[in-house]
Amino acid sequence: MLTKRENDILKLIVEQYIKLAKPVSSNLICKRLKCSSATVRSEMKALEDIGLLEKTHTSSGRVPSEKGYRYYVDNLMEIKKMKAEDMLKLQRIFKNQELVLSDCISKSLQLISDMTSYTTVILGSSSHDNLLKKIEVIPIDEVNMTVIVVTDKGHVEHKTISLEDVSQKEIEKTVSLINNLIIGTPIDEVSTKLEYEVKPIIGKYVNQHEQIYNAFYHVFSDFTESHNVNVVGKNKFLELPEFSDINKIKEIYNKLDDKEVLRKITEKPSGNDNNEDGGHNIEIYIGEENKIDDDVTIIKTTYKTKTDEGTIAIIGPKRMEYDRVVNMLEFIKENIEK
Amino acid sequence: MLTKRENDILKLIVEQYIKLAKPVSSNLICKRLKCSSATVRSEMKALEDIGLLEKTHTSSGRVPSEKGYRYYVDNLMEIKKMKAEDMLKLQRIFKNQELVLSDCISKSLQLISDMTSYTTVILGSSSHDNLLKKIEVIPIDEVNMTVIVVTDKGHVEHKTISLEDVSQKEIEKTVSLINNLIIGTPIDEVSTKLEYEVKPIIGKYVNQHEQIYNAFYHVFSDFTESHNVNVVGKNKFLELPEFSDINKIKEIYNKLDDKEVLRKITEKPSGNDNNEDGGHNIEIYIGEENKIDDDVTIIKTTYKTKTDEGTIAIIGPKRMEYDRVVNMLEFIKENIEK
DNA sequence: ATTTAGCACTGCTTTTTCTTGAGTGCTAAT
DNA sequence: ATTAGCACTCAAGAAAAAGCAGTGCTAAAT
Numbered sequence: 001m002l003t004k005r006e007n008d009i010l011k012l013i014v015e016q017y018i019k020l021a022k023p024v025s026s027n028l029i030c031k032r033l034k035c036s037s038a039t040v041r042s043e044m045k046a047l048e049d050i051g052l053l054e055k056t057h058t059s060s061g062r063v064p065s066e067k068g069y070r071y072y073v074d075n076l077m078e079i080k081k082m083k084a085e086d087m088l089k090l091q092r093i094f095k096n097q098e099l100v101l102s103d104c105i106s107k108s109l110q111l112i113s114d115m116t117s118y119t120t121v122i123l124g125s126s127s128h129d130n131l132l133k134k135i136e137v138i139p140i141d142e143v144n145m146t147v148i149v150v151t152d153k154g155h156v157e158h159k160t161i162s163l164e165d166v167s168q169k170e171i172e173k174t175v176s177l178i179n180n181l182i183i184g185t186p187i188d189e190v191s192t193k194l195e196y197e198v199k200p201i202i203g204k205y206v207n208q209h210e211q212i213y214n215a216f217y218h219v220f221s222d223f224t225e226s227h228n229v230n231v232v233g234k235n236k237f238l239e240l241p242e243f244s245d246i247n248k249i250k251e252i253y254n255k256l257d258d259k260e261v262l263r264k265i266t267e268k269p270s271g272n273d274n275n276e277d278g279g280h281n282i283e284i285y286i287g288e289e290n291k292i293d294d295d296v297t298i299i300k301t302t303y304k305t306k307t308d309e310g311t312i313a314i315i316g317p318k319r320m321e322y323d324r325v326v327n328m329l330e331f332i333k334e335n336i337e338k
Numbered sequence: 339m340l341t342k343r344e345n346d347i348l349k350l351i352v353e354q355y356i357k358l359a360k361p362v363s364s365n366l367i368c369k370r371l372k373c374s375s376a377t378v379r380s381e382m383k384a385l386e387d388i389g390l391l392e393k394t395h396t397s398s399g400r401v402p403s404e405k406g407y408r409y410y411v412d413n414l415m416e417i418k419k420m421k422a423e424d425m426l427k428l429q430r431i432f433k434n435q436e437l438v439l440s441d442c443i444s445k446s447l448q449l450i451s452d453m454t455s456y457t458t459v460i461l462g463s464s465s466h467d468n469l470l471k472k473i474e475v476i477p478i479d480e481v482n483m484t485v486i487v488v489t490d491k492g493h494v495e496h497k498t499i500s501l502e503d504v505s506q507k508e509i510e511k512t513v514s515l516i517n518n519l520i521i522g523t524p525i526d527e528v529s530t531k532l533e534y535e536v537k538p539i540i541g542k543y544v545n546q547h548e549q550i551y552n553a554f555y556h557v558f559s560d561f562t563e564s565h566n567v568n569v570v571g572k573n574k575f576l577e578l579p580e581f582s583d584i585n586k587i588k589e590i591y592n593k594l595d596d597k598e599v600l601r602k603i604t605e606k607p608s609g610n611d612n613n614e615d616g617g618h619n620i621e622i623y624i625g626e627e628n629k630i631d632d633d634v635t636i637i638k639t640t641y642k643t644k645t646d647e648g649t650i651a652i653i654g655p656k657r658m659e660y661d662r663v664v665n666m667l668e669f670i671k672e673n674i675e676k
Numbered sequence: 677a678t679t680t681a682g683c684a685c686t687g688c689t690t691t692t693t694c695t696t697g698a699g700t701g702c703t704a705a706t
Numbered sequence: 707a708t709t710a711g712c713a714c715t716c717a718a719g720a721a722a723a724a725g726c727a728g729t730g731c732t733a734a735a736t
Contacts, residue, residue, distance in 0.1 A: 397715045
C-alpha cells in the first residue's frame with residue numbers, strides 16, 4: 001500500500017505525462033505539492049523501485065510504467081465528466097429519431113474519435129450470432145442477378161452473380177427451396193448445411209442445380225468472411241508523438257487492417273480479471289495486457305440490446321486520457337442500451 | 339527537338355531515378371553510353387537548361403523535373419510487358435467464372451497494388467448513371483425493417499429503419515406505390531421525385547404517410563451520399579522514401595479518405611489534352627497535372643461494359659514505374675471490357 | 677525522523693568544427 | 707565535338723565542446 005503522498009505524486013506524474021508526453025521532473029511536481037523537489041525526488045525513487053515509474057535515462061524525469069498506468073487506473077483515476085458541449089453533441093445523435101441504432105453507434109464513435117483524437121473500433125455481433133432470415137434474388141438482366149441475404153439482426157449481404165442459360169423458374173425454385181430448408185440457421189453454419197442438407201435435395205428438383213448451387217454457396221462463404229468490423233479515425237495515430245516513427249505506424253496499420261487481429265479485441269483474456277472498471281463493464285487493457293500491440297491501450301465495452309450486441313473499443317497510446325475515455329464509453333453504452 | 343543522345347541520357351536518368359530515388363550522376367550514365375562523364379555532364383546541363391532535369395543542390399546529380407517525366411512518358415517510354423507470372427495471376431482472376439465483374443475488378447486492383455506497391459482506386463459509376471430497379475422491405479421484428487434498394491446496374495444499398503405503430507399493410511402499400519411511381523428514375527433524382535411526385539400522392543392512400551415517407555426519404559439520401567469509391571493499398575505510401583515524412587502522409591491520407599476529393603480523379607482537366615497514351619485511353623497526370631496532390635502521379639483509365647462503367651486509377655510517387663503501370667492498366671481494361 | 681539545501685554528476689541535446697567524398701562546371705588540350 | 711584535369715561546392719558524418727535539465731547523495735535544519 002502506498003502512502004497518501006506517493007499516491008498524489010504518482011497521480012500527478014501520470015496526468016502530466018498524459019498531457020505532454022514528456023518525462024516529468026521533480027521540480028514540476030513539487031510546485032503543486034507543498035514540499036521541496038528533493039523530497040519529491042526520493043519519493044519518485046521509491047515509486048521507481050516498486051516498478052510504477054521509469055526513467056528514460058539516468059538523469060531524466062520520470063515516466064509511468066505499464067504497472068504505473070494500471071495502478072493509476074485501478075486506484076487513482078477519477079472519472080472525468082465530459083464537457084457539456086460534447087455531451088450535447090453525442091446526445092443529439094441518439095435523440096435523432098431518424099437514425100437507427102447501428103447508425104447512432106457509428107456516428108457517435110466517429111464523433112468520439114474526433115473529440116479524443118484516438119481511433120475507435122466497432123465490432124458487430126459475430127456471424128454465428130446471426131440467423132438467416134431471408135434470401136431474395138432480384139434479376140438484373142438475362143444473365144445477372146443480385147442475391148440478397150438478410151439476417152434476423154437486420155444485417156444484409158448482397159452479391160451479384162452471373163448464371164448463363166438458367167431459367168428464371170429454376171432459380172425461383174432454388175430460392176424457395178433454400179428459404180424453406182435453411183432459414184433460421186446461424187450464418188456460419190449455412191455453408192455446411194448447404195453442402196450436406198441442401199445439395200442432396202436440390203438435385204432432385206432443379207435441373208441446372210450444379211451451377212445454381214455453386215453461385216449460392218459462394219454468396220454465403222463471402223458472408224462469413226466479412227467480419228462486420230469498422231475502424232474509425234486511423235489517421236489519429238499520425239498526430240501522436242509516440243507514433244512518429246513511420247515503421248511503427250506501418251505496424252499498427254497492418255494490424256488495424258486485419259480483421260482477424262481486430263477480432264481479438266473481443267476475446268476475454270484469461271487469468272487477469274482486474275481490468276474492469278467499478279461495475280460499469282468498461283475494460284481497460286494497457287500495453288502488453290492487450291493482444292493487439294504493446295504500445296497501445298485499448299478501452300472497450302460491450303453492449304447488448306434486444307436486437308443486437310457488439311463491442312466498441314477505443315485504441316490510443318498508453319498515455320491515453322483514461323478518465324475522459326472511460327466516461328465517454330459509459331455514456332455511449334448507456335445510450336445504446338436504452 | 340532533342341538529339342538522339344539527349345533522349346538516351348534523359349531516358350536513362352528517369353529510369354534510374356525511378357529505380358533508386360537517388361539523384362543520378364554523370365558517371366553512372368557514361369558507363370552505359372560510350373562517352374565520357376564530361377560529355378554527359380554538358381548534356382545534362384543542357385537538359386537542365388530546357389527544364390527537363392533538376393538538381394537537389396549545386397553539386398548533386400540530376401533528378402527528373404515534372405516536365406522531364408512528362409517528356410519521358412510522351413516520347414521515351416517503352417511499355418513494358420509484365421512478367422508472365424503476374425499476368426497469369428491476373429488472368430486467373432478474370433477467368434474465374436464464380437466471380438462477377440465487380441469482384442474481378444476489386445480483386446485485380448488489390449493484386450496490382452501488391453505487385454506495384456502503389457495505391458489503387460476504383461471509382462464506380464456515379465449515382466446518376468444508376469436507375470432505380472426495385473425497392474424491397476423485409477420486416478425484422480415489430481418495429482424494425484430492412485429497406486433494400488437495387489439499381490439497374492446491380493448496386494445494392496440497404497438500411498434498417500424503425501417505424502413505430504405502422505401496420506405491415508400500410509408499408510406494403512407504400513412500397514408498391516413507390517415502386518410503381520419511381521422505378522427507372524436516376525438515383526440522384528429520386529429524392530426530388532419523392533418530394534414532388536410521391537409525397538402528394540402518398541397522403542391519399544396511406545394513413546401514417548408522414549413517418550413512412552420520411553423513412554424512405556432518408557434511405558435514398560444516404561444512397562446518393564455514398565459514392566461508390568474504393569481505395570486499395572493506402573499503406574503502400576508508407577514504403578516510399580518520398581513519403582517518409584509523417585506530415586506528408588497525413589496530407590495524402592486526408593485526401594484519400596475524402597470521397598469528394600477522389601471524385602476529382604474522374605474529371606477531365608480542360609486544356610491540357612496530351613496526357614493520353616497512344617490510343618489506349620490510359621491517361622497520366624504527373625504532379626501538378628493532377629488535382630489530388632502535387633507529389634503524386636495518377637494513371638487512370640475508364641472502362642465501359644454493357645452493364646456498367648467506371649474509372650480505375652493508380653496513385654503513386656512521381657517516379658512511378660510508368661511503363662509497367664500503363665501496361666497493367668491496359669491489360670485490366672481489356673479484360674474488364676470483354 | 678523528516679525535510680531540505682547544496683553540489684557533484686550524468687547523459688541528452690544542440691552547436692560547432694572538421695573531414696570526407698561524391699558530384700559538378702569550367703578550361704585547356706586532344 | 708570530346709575528354710582529361712582540376713578547382714570548387716555541398717551534404718553527410720564524426721568528433722568535440724558547451725549547455726542544461728534533471729537526478730542522487732550527503733549533511734545540515736527542522
